[in-house]
Structure formats: structure tokens, C-alpha cells
Amino acid sequence: MLxxxxxxGRRAAEIAASVERAVGAGALEPGQVLPPMRELAVELxxxxxxxASAYRVLRERGVIETAGxxxxxxxxxxxxxxxxxxxxxxxxxxxxxxxxxxxPALLPPLGEAFAAAAAQADREPVLYGDALVExxxxxxxxxxxxxxxxxxxxVAVASGSLDVIERVLAAHLKPGDTVAVExxxxxxxxxxxxxxxxxxxxVGVDDEGPLPDDVRRALAAxxxxxxxxxxxxxxxxxxxxxxxxxxxxxxxxxxPEVLLIEDDHGLGIVDLPLHPLAGITRHWAFVRSVxxxxxxxxxxxxxxxxxxxxxxxxxxxxxxxxxxxxxxxRAVVRLWSDGALDTAAxxxxxxxxxxxxxxALAARGVVAHGCSGLNVWIPVPDETGAVSRLxxxxxxxxPGARFRLNAPPGIRVTVSTLTDSETAPLADxxxxxxxxxxxxVGRRYV
Numbered sequence: 366m367l368x369x370x371x372x373x374g375r376r377a378a379e380i381a382a383s384v385e386r387a388v389g390a391g392a393l394e395p396g397q398v399l400p401p402m403r404e405l406a407v408e409l410x411x412x413x414x415x416x417a418s419a420y421r422v423l424r425e426r427g428v429i430e431t432a433g434x435x436x437x438x439x440x441x442x443x444x445x446x447x448x449x450x451x452x453x454x455x456x457x458x459x460x461x462x463x464x465x466x467x468x469p470a471l472l473p474p475l476g477e478a479f480a481a482a483a484a485q486a487d488r489e490p491v492l493y494g495d496a497l498v499e500x501x502x503x504x505x506x507x508x509x510x511x512x513x514x515x516x517x518x519x520v521a522v523a524s525g526s527l528d529v530i531e532r533v534l535a536a537h538l539k540p541g542d543t544v545a546v547e548x549x550x551x552x553x554x555x556x557x558x559x560x561x562x563x564x565x566x567x568v569g570v571d572d573e574g575p576l577p578d579d580v581r582r583a584l585a586a587x588x589x590x591x592x593x594x595x596x597x598x599x600x601x602x603x604x605x606x607x608x609x610x611x612x613x614x615x616x617x618x619x620x621p622e623v624l625l626i627e628d629d630h631g632l633g634i635v636d637l638p639l640h641p642l643a644g645i646t647r648h649w650a651f652v653r654s655v656x657x658x659x660x661x662x663x664x665x666x667x668x669x670x671x672x673x674x675x676x677x678x679x680x681x682x683x684x685x686x687x688x689x690x691x692x693x694x695r696a697v698v699r700l701w702s703d704g705a706l707d708t709a710a711x712x713x714x715x716x717x718x719x720x721x722x723x724x725a726l727a728a729r730g731v732v733a734h735g736c737s738g739l740n741v742w743i744p745v746p747d748e749t750g751a752v753s754r755l756x757x758x759x760x761x762x763x764p765g766a767r768f769r770l771n772a773p774p775g776i777r778v779t780v781s782t783l784t785d786s787e788t789a790p791l792a793d794x795x796x797x798x799x800x801x802x803x804x805x806v807g808r809r810y811v
Contacts (some may be wrong), residue, residue, distance in 0.1 A: 372400070375411055378562075385428050388439055399429060399437045425559050453763040462791065463763040465599065467634070467739060470661045470779040471714060472714050473705035475696065482695035491691040497679065498522050499694035505701050506653075506667040515651050516613035516644035518669040519659045521679050522689045526654040527553050529678070530592065533650045534561055535679035538589055538622045545591040547575055549742065549768040549775065551599045564706065567770040570598065572736050574605035577612040584616065590624035591617075595639055596631030597657070597738025600768045600777035602719065603738040606629070606672025610640035617645040624674075625649040635737045636712035648674050654698055657739065658706055665693055669757075697714035715739060718780040718788075725792035731799060734770065739781045745799040748774035754798040760791055 370392040374380035387393040399405070402420060406413040409502055423429040431437045455461045503520040511517070523529045532545065540562030546554060548567030558565045566583045568591075569576040575593055584591065593613070596604040605613070617625065625646045629639060632653045643649045650670035655663050669675065682688070700706065719735040726733045726743070735741035745751040745765075752764045755776075765775035776799075783791065 372405060372409070375415075376418070377415050377418035377422060380405075380409070380411075380416060381422040384419070384423055388428055393439050393660075395439050397439045399439070401436060402694075418783045422559065422564070425555075425565060429450050454586070454758075459756060459759050459761050460787070460791075461761045462778045462780070462783060462798065463761045465739065465763070465777075465779050466661065466781060467657050468714075471711050471781075472658075474695065475660065475663075475702055476645060477702075478696040478699040478703070478705065479692070481699050482692045484531055485695055486692050487738060495691070497688040498682070499691055499698060501698045501702070502667065502694045505698065507669070510669055513639040513641065515639075515641045516670060518671060518677045519674050520667055520669050521682075523652075523666055523678070523682065524664040524668050524686070524689055525656060526652050527557060528664075529650065529652040530554065530626055530628065531557055531561065532678045532681060533560075533624070533626055533668075533670070533674060534590060536565065536674060536681065537648060538563060542589040543587060545580060545588040545596060546770075547592070547598065547603075548770040549600055549765065550770075552595070552767040553655065555768070555770065565770070567772070569772070570601055570603050572601075572603055572734055573609040574598070574603050575609075575613065577609070577616050578678070581616045581619075584620040584623055589621065590626065592626045592628065593642060595627055595629045595641065596635045596637055599630060599738065600740050600763070600775075601742040602735035602738045602740055604635065604637045605640050605642075607638075607640050610642060613642055614645050617642060621646050622648075627651045627690045629653045630657065631737055633706055633708045634712055634715055634739070636709065636716060637737050643670075650674050650678075658708065658711065659697070663693065663697065665689055665697055666708050715781065718783050720753075722778065722780055722783065722792060725788050726795060727791065729792055729796035731796050732794070735780070739779055741778045741780055741798065742775055743778065743795060744773060744775045746774065747799075748776065751776055751795075751798045755794055758794040758798065762795075 370379060370387050373383045385392065402416040403413050406416045411520065420429065424431060428440060429437050430440050498521060506520050523532060542556050543564045543566055545568050546558060546565045547570045549570065566586065566588055568579040568583055580591060617623065623646050625642060627641060627643055634657050641651060643651045648671050650668055652666050652668040654666040719741055722741055723733045723735055731743065733741050733743045748765050752762060755762050763777040768777065
């Protein structure tokens with residue numbers, strides 16, 4: 366079948382694992398063609414649909430790629446260790462606009478907040494059996510959620526957005542269930558879903574958020590959960606508008622048993638209003654992380670949801686880490702209540718940097734997207750070539766492969782630290798590397 370290696374397994378998961386082990390061990394080399402699905406099915410004595418399912422899992426994990434009639438082959442750079450490793454190494458002297466980080470100069474100082482939290486801990490030490498959530502944090506978070514129109518529900522805390530999403534998915538879904546995810550979408554999430562034994566179905570995105578028709582098709586086909594980024598979507602910067610939210614709510618009303626997870630990436634860095642979808646379905650969760658606005662090392666996210674979901678997640682959390690440090694929670698309370706961050710000024714700064722780059726690219730005939738957040742997404746005809754040429758020109762950008770399932774190629778540029786004087790040279794380099802974007806239809810990333 367394959368020189369030096371025999372694919373094994375009777376179930377899709379076993380077949381996929383056999384191929385992935387071989388790729389990781391070097392027994393299957395980059396570019397090596399895999400057997401046609403029907404041929405492998407005959408060899409293994411299984412239904413062709415089983416092999417098709419195994420190949421789909423391998424594509425989702427980034428191990429193989431399929432090129433129509435030319436069949437499936439091992440990726441040139443297999444992402445067996447996760448999409449986070451599909452990145453551009455930044456040599457010395459090359460400007461890094463690929464990292465996705467906030468501007469350190471816009472993060473608030475932490476010393477006073479943590480000193481105050483530590484002093485409070487000396488006076489009022491937290492012991493086993495105490496409340497999991499700092500009462501002041503719950504009050505502030507709930508007040509902000511109420512102001513933004515998020516339905517009432519208990520407030521809980523976990524260690525970042527991805528931690529919340531993982532726990533919510535595990536609380537409701539079982540291996541083999543399907544999750545509708547944005548495409549392009551957050552690379553960490555695209556790694557998490559298959560790591561939990563779940564399957565995903567991609568949902569297209571434009572500047573206003575997930576496309577309602579794509580969501581309708583995914584849910585009608587049996588997706589058990591839908592994950593939506595409300596603002597500052599990574600990598601495209603999309604933000605759900607009022608019009609799009611109404612359309613998505615209408616779709617969700619047709620599927621009340623679907624688990625809805627909303628991730629508001631824009632806390633403290635976005636000046637666009639929130640248009641939540643929560644409350645339409647029976648089970649839902651809404652999460653906000655402090656990482657982008659207050660610092661990535663503050664591993665804290667607050668979330669709310671229906672009573673059953675929050676209770677399940679909190680109960681499981683108690684059996685693992687137990688709780689998120691109350692010292693950390695108290696420090697975040699101090700940062701919020703003292704106004705340590707001028708959120709309007711931060712959002713305005715990031716908006717200006719995005720708009721300057723998008724306008725400069727438009728003047729050079731290149732279409733780019735970025736309604737909110739830290740990043741600009743640029744569709745390109747040749748992703749690998751664009752990344753390579755930009756690197757040669759002195760700019761490191763993020764390859765779109767980290768963020769894509771079925772979406773066409775693109776590159777992500779992080780503008781958080783981009784200066785005015787750098788905007789024109791970067792736009793020149795991008796225009797030279799990719800040329801005018803052909804085939805961009807409206808605001809959809811095609």
C-alpha cells in the first residue's frame with residue numbers, strides 16, 4: 366500500500382491515529398500521497414465512509430491536505446502539534462507583525478492592584494470551602510453584562526476564554542458531536558475542538574460576523590453547538606452588527622437545543638457596541654477575557670450562562686484546579702474599579718492603526734478587513750508565497766493556515782504596535798507580495 370508503512374484500524378479514529386503516528390514518527394513523509402479512500406477501505410475491510418471520515422479528521426487537524434482528483438497527501442509541514450506551530454519564525458532584523466499580542470505600552474500597570482490584593486489576602490486569607498468568585502468581581506462583571514444586554518445568569522470565573530469554551534463543550538457534548546465554528550477562526554479553538562474528540566463544520570464569516578445561511582445549514586445538518594465571536598474576531602476583526610445579530614437570532618430560534626457559546630474578544634479594546642445572541646437557546650454561555658486589554662498573563666475570564674451550564678462547569682472546575690486565585694480576582698477588581706485602563710483611548714488607538722493600514726492597502730489596490738480588535742486580515746492568492754516574500758522584505762506576518770478550514774488563503778497582520786511611519790512601507794511590501802486582491806466578493810473573506 367505505502368512503501369515502508371501500513372495504515373491500520375477499523376474505526377475512523379483508529380485509522381486517523383495510525384496515519385498521524387506515522388507522520389509524527391517520519392514513516393510517512395511530507396508530500397507523500399495517501400491511498401484513495403476506496404482502495405484503503407478495501408484493504409482494511411471497512412466501509413469507504415469510514416475512511417472518508419478518517420481523512421476528514423486528518424484534514425481538520427492539519428495533518429493532510431486534499432487536492433480534488435489528485436488525492437490526499439501529507440502536508441508539506443504537518444501541523445501534528447497544533448496550529449500554534451504553523452507560524453513564521455522571525456529572524457533578527459525582521460519586524461514582527463504576526464504575534465497577535467496587544468501593545469505593551471497600552472497595558473495598565475499592575476503593581477498597585479496586586480499589592481492591594483495581596484494586602485487584602487493578608488487580612489482576609491481565602492481558605493478551602495470559600496466562595497469561588499470574588500463578590501466584587503461578580504457584581505462588576507454582572508453590571509457590565511447587564512449594560513450590554515447579556516441575559517441574566519450566574520457569574521463564574523475560569524482561566525481564560527479557551528478554558529471556558531473547553532469546559533462548556535465538555536459539559537454538554539460527547540466525542541463525535543459536531544461544532545459549528547467560524548472559518549477563518551481562532552487557531553486555538555480549531556485545535557481544541559478535535560482535541561476533545563469533536564468534529565467541526567465551518568461557517569463563513571464576513572465583516573459583520575458569521576453568515577446566517579452558513580449557520581442555518583450547519584445547524585440543520587445536526588451541529589450540536591455554535592461558537593460565535595461577537596467582537597474583535599481573530600483573525601479577521603469581524604464584529605457582529607445589530608442587523609446580523611437579528612438574523613442569527615432568527616436562525617437560532619429554529620434550533621433551541623443547540624449549545625451557543627459567545628466569546629467577546631473585544632473587552633476594553635473595542636469601541637463598537639455589543640449585540641449578544643445569548644438567551645435564544647436552552648443552553649448558552651457568554652465569556653469575556655481580560656487578556657487583550659489588561660495583559661495576556663492575567664489568566665482570567667468571567668462568564669455567564671444558563672443555570673445548568675454554569676453549574677456543570679463550576680462543579681467540574683471544583684474537581685480540578687478548584688478555583689481561580691482570589692488574589693488575581695481581587696487585582697482585576699482593583700484594575701476595573703480604579704479605572705486603570707482608559708478603554709476608550711485604547712480602542713481609539715487600535716482603530717486608528719487598523720484604519721491607517723486598511724486605507725493604505727486600499728490605495729494600493731489591496732482589499733483588507735479589520736472592523737475591530739488588533740488584527741487585519743488580507744485575502745491572498747498564494748499564502749505561502751506572500752508570507753515568504755514579506756519575510757524577505759523584512760516583515761513577518763501570520764500565515765492564514767493557522768486560522769483556516771475551508772476558507773481561501775489569507776495572511777494576518779497584527780497592528781497593535783504598528784507606527785504611523787511603518788504603515789506605508791508595510792502596505793507597499795504587502796502590495797508587492799500579493800498584488801491586487803482578485804475574487805474578493807463584498808466583505809466575505811473569499
